[in-house]
Amino acid sequence: MAGKPILHYFDGRGRMESIRWLLAAAGEEFEEKFMKTREDLEKLRKDGSLMFQQVPMVEIDGMKLVQTRAILNYIAAKHNLYGKDIKERALIDMYTEGMADLNEMIIYYPSLPPGDKEGRLTQIKEKARNRYFPAFEKVLKSHGQDYLVGNRLSKADVHLTELLYHTEELDSTVLANFPLLKALRTRVSNLPTVKKFLQPGSQRKPFDDENRVEAVKKIFIK
Amino acid sequence: MFQQVPMVEIDGMKLVQTRAILNYIAAKYNLYGKDIKERALIDIYSEGVADLNEIILYYPFLPPGDKDGSLTQIKEKSRNCYFPAFEKVLKSHGEDYLVGNRLSKADILLTELLYHTEELDSTVLANFPLLKALRTRVSNLPTVKKFLQPGSQRKPFEDEKFVEELKKSFG
Numbered sequence: 001m002a003g004k005p006i007l008h009y010f011d012g013r014g015r016m017e018s019i020r021w022l023l024a025a026a027g028e029e030f031e032e033k034f035m036k037t038r039e040d041l042e043k044l045r046k047d048g049s050l051m052f053q054q055v056p057m058v059e060i061d062g063m064k065l066v067q068t069r070a071i072l073n074y075i076a077a078k079h080n081l082y083g084k085d086i087k088e089r090a091l092i093d094m095y096t097e098g099m100a101d102l103n104e105m106i107i108y109y110p111s112l113p114p115g116d117k118e119g120r121l122t123q124i125k126e127k128a129r130n131r132y133f134p135a136f137e138k139v140l141k142s143h144g145q146d147y148l149v150g151n152r153l154s155k156a157d158v159h160l161t162e163l164l165y166h167t168e169e170l171d172s173t174v175l176a177n178f179p180l181l182k183a184l185r186t187r188v189s190n191l192p193t194v195k196k197f198l199q200p201g202s203q204r205k206p207f208d209d210e211n212r213v214e215a216v217k218k219i220f221i222k
Numbered sequence: 223m224f225q226q227v228p229m230v231e232i233d234g235m236k237l238v239q240t241r242a243i244l245n246y247i248a249a250k251y252n253l254y255g256k257d258i259k260e261r262a263l264i265d266i267y268s269e270g271v272a273d274l275n276e277i278i279l280y281y282p283f284l285p286p287g288d289k290d291g292s293l294t295q296i297k298e299k300s301r302n303c304y305f306p307a308f309e310k311v312l313k314s315h316g317e318d319y320l321v322g323n324r325l326s327k328a329d330i331l332l333t334e335l336l337y338h339t340e341e342l343d344s345t346v347l348a349n350f351p352l353l354k355a356l357r358t359r360v361s362n363l364p365t366v367k368k369f370l371q372p373g374s375q376r377k378p379f380e381d382e383k384f385v386e387e388l389k390k391s392f393g
Contacts, residue, residue, distance in 0.1 A: 051307050052270050063262060069241070070265035077258040086249040090235060093242035098224045135223050 005030040005060040008044060010219055012212045013205045014107060015068045016056045018159060020204060022072055024197035025158045025188075026079035032203065038219050072096075076155040088150045095136065095148055095156040099163050102132045106166050110208040111217070125171045133178050136160060140180040146187060153191070161188040169207055244268075248327035255322055263321045267308065267328040271335050274304045278338055282380035297343045305350050308332060312352035318359060325363070333360040341379055 005023065009016040011034040023030050035041050035055070045053050051066050058065045061078075065071045076082040076092075083089045105124050112120055139148055148156045164185045167174050175182050188194055197204055208216075229238045233250075237243045248254040248264075255261045277299070281292050308320070317323045320332065336357045339346050347354050360366055369376055380388075 051266060052273070052303055061259070063259065065262055065266060067266045067269035069269055070262055073265050074258060074262040077261065086246060087233070087235065089249065090237055090242055090246040093245050094223065094237060094239045097239035097241050101224070131224060 004028075005058055007032045008035065008049075008057040008059070009055050010035050010216050011205070012208045012216055014056075014208070014216070017205055018068065018103070018162060019056060019058060019071050019075070021162045021197070022075050022081070022155060022158050024203070025153075025191065025194050026075060026081060027193045028075070028079065030203070035219055036215075041219055069100075072155060072159075081153060081155045081158070083150055083154055088154075091149045092154050092156045095139070096159055098132055098135060099156075099159050102127055102167070103159075103163055106163075106170065109170070110210075111213050121170060124167070125174065128167050128171065128174050129177075133174070133181060137178045137180050140184060147184070153188070157184065157188050158194075161185050161194070241272075244327060244331075253325060253327045253330070255326055260322045260326075264326050264328045267311070267320055268331050270304055270307060271328070271331045274299055274339070275331075275335055278335075278342065281342070282382075282385050293342060296339065297346065300339050300343065300346055301349075305346070305353060309350045309352050312356060319356070325360070329356065329360050330366075333357050333366070338379075 005028065007016060007019065007030055009032070011032075020030075035044070041055070044050050044055070044057065049064050050057055051064075054066060056066065056068055056071060058071050060071075060074070065074060073082070083092050102124070105120060105127070109117065109120055109124065136148070143151075145151045147153055148160065160181075161184065164175065164181060175185075189198060196202065223236075223238050226238065228240055228243060229236060230243050231237075232243075232246070237246060245254070255264050274296070277292060277296050281289065281296065284292055311320055315323075319325055320328045332353075333356065336347065336353060347357075361370055368374065
């Protein structure tokens with residue numbers, strides 16, 4: 001297993017942020033190569049490095065992995081963050097996929113035309129408060145354990161912690177009625193690896209503001 | 223759990239989220255590779271299939287005005303991006319299956335995708351001999367062969383009448 005993983009993406013959250021969080025939580029140090037121009041993307045495509053011509057792409061353990069879920073699943077399995085058997089993995093997958101559905105709306109929010117933002121924000125708030133957060137609060141309440149699955153840290157807890165922070169950025173009171181989610185977020189945030197990642201100067205990326213969105217559009221849109 | 227279907231009751235669980243269900247079934251029946259690196263390849267290929275499948279899945283439900291554009295996109299992506307990528311994988315190792323020289327969920331998902339894409343674009347497989355061979359090989363497995371016969375639980379293409387009925391029930 002030679003060298004640190006290398007993350008190929010633009011300098012922003014997008015679909016790579018979950019991967020950064022999971023590597024950081026797992027304690028696996030990584031490097032980043034940021035695409036700044038369209039030529040950077042085209043070079044990766046011409047190299048044959050991108051199986052479906054898309055990023056994220058992560059060079060890790062001799063492989064060039066694409067597809068966010070494939071990358072996340074590999075990292076989780078490598079670091080024992082994927083449960084102890086196939087039933088625990090099913091629960092972890094189920095919870096992770098629910099989070100991904102909400103996260104999809106949040107990921108695209110910064111790049112929406114101004115006229116569409118309000119409607120999307122309403123949708124995010126509504127789904128977080130009425131569908132997703134109650135579902136996860138209920139899981140924690142049902143077993144009373146410190147983590148979502150199997151009484152130990154898994155990728156589901158790391159993804160959820162990230163999601164809770166990102167949703168709160170858009171809806172500051174969203175966690176008001178979810179004490180167990182708040183407690184989980186605090187617990188995960190206090191793990192040494194995560195605590196380090198949450199500090200200024202880490203590889204965690206800030207909210208994708210308008211400047212960043214404009215810069216990214218230049219790379220991806222002709 | 224999230225107020226949506228699919229939901230599958232299996233082995234004492236009520237599983238939701240398509241990927242969670244598929245991954246469980248694959249792991250249960252040893253269709254998920256022999257180690258985490260094979261699983262990573264299977265996941266990459268399955269996710270690529272899912273990206274194209276997403277467009278195909280929604281196609282029957284689009285307003286008539288949007289269908290042309292979507293069909294063009296399906297044809298373009300399958301012929302120029304996805305099918306070449308999978309053909310290249312098969313060519314690179316010359317084996318009968320996508321990963322680890324044995325059947326995995328990736329081969330099954332791809333076989334289904336090849337049939338469904340061909341329904342919308344009848345000549346799409348013309349330049350992909352290895353994909354055609356894989357499809358034939360998987361289709362000849364006894365379990366799959368049975369599933370491909372009339373009267374099985376396999377569902378037909380969602381035509382306009384079906385879509386209308388569905389909208390009435392759920393709308």
